[in-house]
Amino acid sequence: MEKLQTIVAQFATEGDVKEIKPLGNGLINDTYIVRTEPADAPDYVLQRINHHIFTDVEGLQRNIKAVTSHIRRKLEAEGADDIDRKVLTFIGLRSNGEQTYFFDGESYWRMMLFIPDAETFEAVTPEYSRYAGEAFGHFQAMLVDIPDELTETIPDFHNMEFRLQQLREAIDVDAAGRLSSVKDIADDLLRRADRMCLAEQLHREGRLPKRICHCDTKVNNMMFDKDGRVLCVIDLDTVMPSYVFSDYGDFLRTGANTGAEDDPDLSRVEFNMEIFRAFTEGYLRSASGFLTKEEIENLPYAAELFPYMQAVRFFADYLNGDTYYKTAYPEHNLVRTRAQIKLLESVEAHEAEMQEFIRQQMAR
Ligand code: GN1
Numbered sequence: 476m477e478k479l480q481t482i483v484a485q486f487a488t489e490g491d492v493k494e495i496k497p498l499g500n501g502l503i504n505d506t507y508i509v510r511t512e513p514a515d516a517p518d519y520v521l522q523r524i525n526h527h528i529f530t531d532v533e534g535l536q537r538n539i540k541a542v543t544s545h546i547r548r549k550l551e552a553e554g555a556d557d558i559d560r561k562v563l564t565f566i567g568l569r570s571n572g573e574q575t576y577f578f579d580g581e582s583y584w585r586m587m588l589f590i591p592d593a594e595t596f597e598a599v600t601p602e603y604s605r606y607a608g609e610a611f612g613h614f615q616a617m618l619v620d621i622p623d624e625l626t627e628t629i630p631d632f633h634n635m636e637f638r639l640q641q642l643r644e645a646i647d648v649d650a651a652g653r654l655s656s657v658k659d660i661a662d663d664l665l666r667r668a669d670r671m672c673l674a675e676q677l678h679r680e681g682r683l684p685k686r687i688c689h690c691d692t693k694v695n696n697m698m699f700d701k702d703g704r705v706l707c708v709i710d711l712d713t714v715m716p717s718y719v720f721s722d723y724g725d726f727l728r729t730g731a732n733t734g735a736e737d738d739p740d741l742s743r744v745e746f747n748m749e750i751f752r753a754f755t756e757g758y759l760r761s762a763s764g765f766l767t768k769e770e771i772e773n774l775p776y777a778a779e780l781f782p783y784m785q786a787v788r789f790f791a792d793y794l795n796g797d798t799y800y801k802t803a804y805p806e807h808n809l810v811r812t813r814a815q816i817k818l819l820e821s822v823e824a825h826e827a828e829m830q831e832f833i834r835q836q837m838a839r
C-alpha cells in the first residue's frame with residue numbers, strides 16, 4: 476500500500492489518497508482502484524503494465540493515446556455528452572505531463588480516471604449483448620480513419636499461424652513433461668489447424684484487410700451504465716491492426732459461453748445462440764457500413780476461431796509449464812483448454828444456423 480502510494484504520487488492526480496484496492500480480474504496486468512478525498516476529487520485506476528508481455532511500453536502508451544484522442548474528437552464531433560465517461564483519460568506525470576507512464580526501476584505503471592457509476596460484468600443478457608455489439612462496431616467504425624500508424628503491441632497477437640507455430644514448438648520441447656498425458660488434445664487441436672488459418676490465407680490473397688481493432692473484447696472489458704448502455708471499452712493495451720474477426724469472435728467466446736472460461740464442468744459450457752443473435756444484430760447495425768462482404772460472410776468462422784485460438788494458447792502455456800497466464804492451480808491451463816474446446820465444438824454445431832441468421836440480417 477505504501478509502495479503503491481509513492482507510485483500514485485508521481486502522477487498529476489487531484490485529492491488525497493484514501494485507499495488503494497485491487498480491481499477486476501485480468502490475467503495479465505495488475506489493476507487497483509485509488510479512492511481519494513475530498514468527495515469531489517476524482518477516483519483513479521492504477522495499473523502495473525506487464526512489461527514481460529508488453530515489451531514496448533512506450534509504443535503501447537503511444538497507441539493508447541492516439542486511439543483515445545481520436546475517439547474523443549469523434550465523440551465531440553457527434554455532439555456526445557458525458558465524454559469523460561465514454562473514453563478513457565490517462566493521467567500525466569507531475570514531472571512531465573506528456574508522459575503517461577512511470578518506471579520505478581522494476582515495473583511500469585500508469586493511471587487513468589476511474590469512471591463512476593459504471594459496472595463491468597462477467598456475463599451478459601441478450602439485451603446487453605446487443606449494446607455490446609453496437610459498441611464494438613462503433614469503436615471500430617470510429618477508428619476506421621485514424622491518421623496515426625499504430626504498432627502491434629504484441630506482434631502477431633491474433634495470427635493463428637503464429638499461435639500454431641508456438642503450439643508446435645511447445646509440443647516439440649515439452650518443457651514441463653506434460654505432453655504424454657494430453658496427447659489427444661494436441662491431436663484434436665492440430666487436426667483443425669489448416670481450416671482455422673483461413674484469415675491469414677485471405678489476407679495474403681488481398682481479400683481481408685487489417686483494421687484497428689480492440690483485440691481483447693472479453694465481455695468484462697467494457698463498462699456499462701446503470702441502464703445497461705455501454706459507456707466505453709477499456710483495457711486498450713491490445714488495440715492494434717488486426718482482422719475484425721478479433722473483436723467479433725472474442726466477445727462471443729466470452730459473452731456467449733453459458734459456462735465460465737475455465738469451467739471444470741464441461742456440461743455447463745455451451746454456445747448461447749440467443750446471445751449470438753443479439754450481439755451480431757448490434758454489431759452489424761454499427762459496422763455493416765464499413766465491413767466488406769467477405770468479412771461479413773466469415774463472421775461464423777470468427778466465432779469458431781477465437782475459442783480455438785484461446786485453446787491453442789492455453790494449451791501451449793500448459794505444455795510450457797504455465798509461464799504466460801496467471802493460474803490459480805496447477806492444472807488451470809488444462810482445464811481452460813478443455814473448456815475452450817468444448818465451446819468450440821458447440822459453436823461448430825451451430826455453423827449453418829449462424830450463416831442463415833447473418834444472411835437474413837443483411838437482407839433486411
Ligand atoms: C488475457 O488481460 P486479460 O485477462 O484481459 C489475454 C487475452 C486472452 C485472455 C483470456 C495480452 O486478457 O488475449 O484472450 O487473457 N491478453 C493478452 O482470458 O494476452
Ligand code: MG
Nearest residue numbers: 501695696710
Ligand atoms: Mg481485462
